[in-house]
Amino acid sequence: MIKAIMHGCNGRMxxxxxxxxxxxxxIEIVAGVDAFPxxxxxxxxxxxxxxxxxxxxxxxxxxxxxxxxxxxxxVCASRKLPLVLCTTGLSEEQLRKVEETSKQIPILKAANxxxxxxxxxxLLKKAVSVLYPSGFDVEIVERHHxxxxxxxxGTALALADAMNEEMDQIYDYNFDRSKERKxxxxxxxxxxAVRGGNIVGEHTVIFAGGDEVLEIKHTATSRAVFGKGAIxxxxxxxxxxxxxxxxxxxxxx
Numbered sequence: 001m002i003k004a005i006m007h008g009c010n011g012r013m014x015x016x017x018x019x020x021x022x023x024x025x026x027i028e029i030v031a032g033v034d035a036f037p038x039x040x041x042x043x044x045x046x047x048x049x050x051x052x053x054x055x056x057x058x059x060x061x062x063x064x065x066x067x068x069x070x071x072x073x074x075v076c077a078s079r080k081l082p083l084v085l086c087t088t089g090l091s092e093e094q095l096r097k098v099e100e101t102s103k104q105i106p107i108l109k110a111a112n113x114x115x116x117x118x119x120x121x122x123l124l125k126k127a128v129s130v131l132y133p134s135g136f137d138v139e140i141v142e143r144h145h146x147x148x149x150x151x152x153x154g155t156a157l158a159l160a161d162a163m164n165e166e167m168d169q170i171y172d173y174n175f176d177r178s179k180e181r182k183x184x185x186x187x188x189x190x191x192x193a194v195r196g197g198n199i200v201g202e203h204t205v206i207f208a209g210g211d212e213v214l215e216i217k218h219t220a221t222s223r224a225v226f227g228k229g230a231i232x233x234x235x236x237x238x239x240x241x242x243x244x245x246x247x248x249x250x251x252x253x
Contacts, residue, residue: 002027002238003057005081007072008064009046010038013086016227017061018042027235031055035068050075058238061230062087065149069094073101082106082237084230086113088154102244108237110247111154113229116218117203118247123216124159124205125166132167136209137184143194143202151193155203160189163205 004021008014009032021029032046033053047053050060050072059082062072066089073094076083085098088111098109112118128138142156152175164171174190184190201220206213220226229247236250 001025002059002235003030003055004028004234005030005050005053005055005057005060006032006044007050007060007062007068008034008087009042009044010034010036011063013063013223013227013230015040015042016223017063017230018044020224020227020231024231027231030057034064057081059084059234061234063230066090066094070097073097077101077104080105082234082240083108084233084237085109086226086230089150099244103242105242106237106240106245107243108233108245108247108250110229110233111158112201112226113233113247114218114220114225115229115247115251116220116225117155117159118251120203120205120216120218121159121162121248124163127205127207127214127216128163128166131207131209131214134209135186136207136214137186137188138163138171139190139192139206139208141192141194141204141206143196143199145198145200146195148195151195152191153193153201153203155201156191156193159203159205160191163189 004027006014006029018029021027029044031044031053032042033050035048060076061084063086066087069087069090082105085107140156140160142153144153160173170187171189174188200223204215204217206215233250
């Protein structure tokens with residue numbers, strides 16, 4: 001059985017994952033880490049930081065915040081703990097640290113753990129390769145609950161990056177058109193963020209041509225899709241060699 005540490009155990013996703021793991025015979029949470037107290041007491045020991053965590057584990061699942069990422073990476077590297085890194089909003093410096101740390105331990109970094117989103121990335125690569133030469137503009141609109149801290153979402157950026165990679169990095173991202181009055185550039189992806197209510201997550205990619213519009217959309221109706229994906233990622237990651245992995249590797253088996 002895989003033994004996991006839940007980093008960010010008192011957050012929404014941490015609690016969700018803990019509840020799902022209870023029904024999975026192949027993995028268990030042996031400890032949690034969270035600097036903030038939760039409303040409910042989990043049935044495993046909780047530590048204030050990874051440094052103070054005394055549990056022996058095979059993998060760490062992280063759903064916390066960017067401020068905790070540096071210490072998390074350092075401790076996991078020193079203890080040779082594989083890491084499923086689901087926190088978004090990392091800085092460029094932190095992303096470089098992720099790459100460096102992945103030379104010492106296996107890290108699976110994903111902006112979104114759902115199967116549907118990762119399939120959507122593949123569909124977008126095909127779509128943009130066909131539609132860009134025909135003059136289609138690309139826009140991304142993402143919607144999330146009013147408690148989400150980062151904007152745009154890591155998933156929206158990952159969708160844009162997938163298309164940009166397919167097109168040899170020709171695109172620039174525009175996050176705010178209010179700053180200047182000018183026509184849209186052809187090599188531009190506009191990314192808009194909506195925050196409100198309890199929207200779990202919705203991402204729409206719009207391909208707008210001269211006489212037709214194609215939209216590819218993913219809607220998450222429950223956070224359980226992210227939790228299930230993270231658990232499968234943890235089970236897959238625990239035995240592999242050091243390196244930087246994605247959900248595409250999990251899906252491929």
